[in-house]
Amino acid sequence: MSMNNGLAQLEKNLQHELSLLEIPAKDWVKPRYVGDAQLHDVVVIGAGMAGLTVAAALKFLGIKSLLLDRSPEGFEGPWATTARMETLRSPKQLTGPALGIPSLTFRAWYVAQFGQEAWDVLDKIPRLQWMDYLRWYRKVTAPDIRNNHQVLDVELHEDNYLVLTVQYQQTVQKILARRLILATGRDGLGGAALPAFVNDIPRQYWAHSSDVFDYSTLKNKKVAVIGAGASAMDSAATALEEGAASVEMLIRRKDIPRINKGKGAGSPGLVHGYADLPDEWKWHFRHYINKAQVPPPKGSTLRVSQHPNAFFNLDCAIEKLETTTNQQLAIHTSKGVFTVDFLFLATGFKIDWSLRPEYARIAPLVRTWGDRFTAPEGEDDKELSACPDLGKSFEFQAKAGVVAPVLSNVYCFSYPAVASHGTVSGDIPAISDGARAIAQGIASSLFKEDVDSYYTQLQAYADPELDGDEWQAALPPSQRTS
Incomplete structure (x- = not known):
């Protein structure tokens, strides 16, 4: 079977499966207007994996959504832009966004094109092939997406809706929404976590591992990478493969983490039970995983260590950076001075609303975990403290003393939801569970908001099941003839 025929048959199978389940549901949400402008039921910022999945989950429940993404079509998310791993880290059999x-x-999708034998021998999913799958997912779920649209501002309107200021090319427009979902990825409420020691170093000498960067410019250059996680290995390997003269891995820890503790608790119990745990248990779980840190994948590490010009420097704390007279960078560490041409910071991400000016109106209102929860002794965790304290349907909640009822119409379906709901809003394993939960919550809230009109609809319903001629009224027993 050819590739095209295989996919065509798969798409027929998909439509049959959906029809068996009566999916999608019929449209049921009452349209609302502001003047002549119709309010969108749901607007989703971000059309990557999380945005696509939650849009499909909403569609399956009969709720329309509009997705806005600043990237060109087919390049949403990190997979074909800033991600540099050869394969995904998740096992190939995980169902991901399939709902x-x-x-x-x-x-x-894979077997339809390449056959069962190819699937059987496949180890991990190639990164760019995953992007191709998401492009197909977009095609068959048919969300309403506007690419190259940059959200500049989000206003909470006192009449219980949101006003988005959006730029497309040279045009700025207003988009109105009843509900807003932020599906903006790992750095969804902030950006790269940059250590203070780079503040005074010109940008020509360094990049964050998540930056768009042309690694071919590193040919014959001496490179350093700060960090030992997956992104550090990916940046180091890519630099080596592009002909870097050497790569120094500068690792503060005395050893690289060996065990992925997150796998030790992975189960449907955690996926569905985490959100209902007492706060203390949520904190214990997430802080323990944060403290242990996630090791880089074995394949990613071997991808670096196979190069003789890769050097793993452990117990190597950074003391200061300075530029040299011959346009290099001197990195002073506890192990000595490393002189390089370029430095990558694989230092992760942080929640920092100041890096997201489009949410400037929302940021001061949002309650965080740090606002209301005191960490147990010995378990201080800046990342968890900065996470928004979300409601049961991923909605933002207002700080104590702040009156902002419209804030609960904004939902966080990006990584910072982790403290409140676990890893169901960005990682492949449980992305469908998170998407269904938020879609069901939005369905409930939209119904409750217009419950009077739905009750009126119930009362007005007059489509008869019976015409009245299906039976004949019986006479009393005394009047019947035998």
Whole structure:
């Protein structure tokens, strides 16, 4: 079977499966207007994996959504832009964004094109192939997406809706929404976490591992990478493969983490039970994983260490950076001075609303975990403290003393939801569970908001099941003839 025929048959199978489940539901949400402008039921910022999945989950429940993404079509998310791993880290068999539909899985998409034998020998999913799958997912779920649209501002309107200021090319427009979902990825409420020691170093000497960067410019250059996580290994390997003269891995820890503790608790119990745990248990779980840190994948590490010009410097704390007279960078560490041409900071991300000016109106209102929860002794955690304290449907909640009822119409479906809901809003394993939970919460809130009109609709319903001629009224027993 050819590739095209295989996909065509798969798409027929998908439509059949959806029809068996009566998906999608019919449109039911009452349209609302502000003047002549119709309010969108849901606007989603971000059309990467999380945005696509939650849009499909909403569609399956009969709720329309509009997705806005600043990237060109087919390049949403990190997969074909800033990600540099050769393969995904998740096991190939995870169903990811399929929302329980067999023909919507990566496995079905792959087998339809390359066959069962190819699937059986596949180890991990190639990164760019995952992006191709998401492009197909977009095609078959058919969300309403506007690419190259940059959100500049979000206003909470006192009449219980949101006003988005959006730029497309040279045009700025207003988009009105009843509900807003932030599906903006790992750095969704902030950006790169940059250590203070780079503040005075010109940008020509360094980049964050998540930056768009042309690694071919590193040919014959001496490179250093700060960090030992997956992104550090990916940046180091890419530099080496592009002909870097050497790569120094500068690792503060005395050893690289060996065990992925997150795998030790992975189960449907954690996925569905985490959100209902007492705050103390949520904190224990997430802080323990944060403290242990996630080791880089074995394959990613071997991808670096196979190069003889890669050097792993452990117990190597950074003391200061300075530029040299011959346009290099001197990195002073506890292990000595490293002189390089370029430095990558694989230092992760942080929640920092100041890096997201489009949310400037929202940021001062949002309650964080640090606002209301005191960490247990010995478990201080800046990342968890900065996470928004979300409601049961991923909605933002206002700080104590702040009156902002419209804030609960804004939902966080990006990484910072982790403290409140666990890893169901960005990672492949449980992305469908998170998407269904937020979609069901929005369905509930939209219904409650217009419950009077739905009750009126109930009363006005007059489509008869019976015409009245299906039976004949019986006479009393005394009047019947035998």
